[in-house]
Amino acid sequence: EVQLVESGGGLVQPGGSLRLSCVASGFTFSNYGMNWVRQAPGKGLEWVSYISSSSSTIYYADSVKGRFTISRDDAKNSLYLQMNSLRDEDTAVFYCARVSREWSDDYWGQGTLVTVSS
Amino acid sequence: EIVLTQSPGTLSLSPGERATLSCRASQSVRSGSFAWYQQKPGQAPTLLISGASSRATGIPDRFSGSGSGTDFTLTISRLEPEDFAVYYCQQYQTSRTFGQGTKVEIK
Numbered sequence: 323e324v325q326l327v328e329s330g331g332g333l334v335q336p337g338g339s340l341r342l343s344c345v346a347s348g349f350t351f352s353n354y355g356m357n358w359v360r361q362a363p364g365k366g367l368e369w370v371s372y373i374s375s376s377s378s379t380i381y382y383a384d385s386v387k388g389r390f391t392i393s394r395d396d397a398k399n400s401l402y403l404q405m406n407s408l409r410d411e412d413t414a415v416f417y418c419a420r421v422s423r424e425w426s427d428d429y430w431g432q433g434t435l436v437t438v439s440s
Numbered sequence: 441e442i443v444l445t446q447s448p449g450t451l452s453l454s455p456g457e458r459a460t461l462s463c464r465a466s467q468s469v470r471s472g473s474f475a476w477y478q479q480k481p482g483q484a485p486t487l488l489i490s491g492a493s494s495r496a497t498g499i500p501d502r503f504s505g506s507g508s509g510t511d512f513t514l515t516i517s518r519l520e521p522e523d524f525a526v527y528y529c530q531q532y533q534t535s536r537t538f539g540q541g542t543k544v545e546i547k
Binding site: 357359366367368369372381383417422424425426427428429430431432433 | 472473475477479483484485486487490491494496528530532535536537538539540541
């Protein structure tokens with residue numbers, strides 16, 4: 323069974339940093355690209371960042387470019403999102419999602435809540 | 441950026457009725473790069489349809505997707521109680537964007 327479990331969310335002040343983790347199980351993690359997608363309270367879904375299976379290709383949404391860094395450790399079956407210079411508008415539930423062979427997001431974690439507030 | 445606009449914002453229907461959800465793209469999207477997701481309160485999204493019309497694993501056949509170019513449709517042939525949720529369309533042709541969602545609520 324495919325499972326994705328996020329952690330690392332919490333309350334942080336504006337300008338602060340946070341590192342999210344996503345641990346994968348039930349599939350060969352190293353063979354799949356991964357996404358981070360976020361959802362602000364009561365709002366829709368917003369794609370944040372993508373990393374390919376080999377880490378050779380990385381993309382970011384314009385809203386986080388230069389502030390967030392995606393990475394992965396295949397030996398630990400883990401995906402990460404380092405978030406710096408956090409803003410109020412970064413408050414959201416952050417989901418990790420597996421990218422399927424067809425490029426859709428076929429499995430999602432349960433999410434971790436990041437709250438940016440003073 | 442490809443903008444996706446979903447309509448209606450809210451759909452009020454009764455169990456057993458047919459639901460038709462629309463998603464319009466600001467520019468043409470390849471059918472192979474279009475998906476639909478379902479999200480229930482407090483839960484993560486679930487993939488329903490990829491490639492515009494292919495049901496994901498375990499998705500009942502009352503869910504169907506169609507469309508091409510700039511106009512795509514998700515149809516739920518007969519609403520079951522568990523289908524009342526928010527539905528999002530997504531394109532993954534150019535980066536990734538989502539529609540704003542359509543809420544299917546019980547009438």
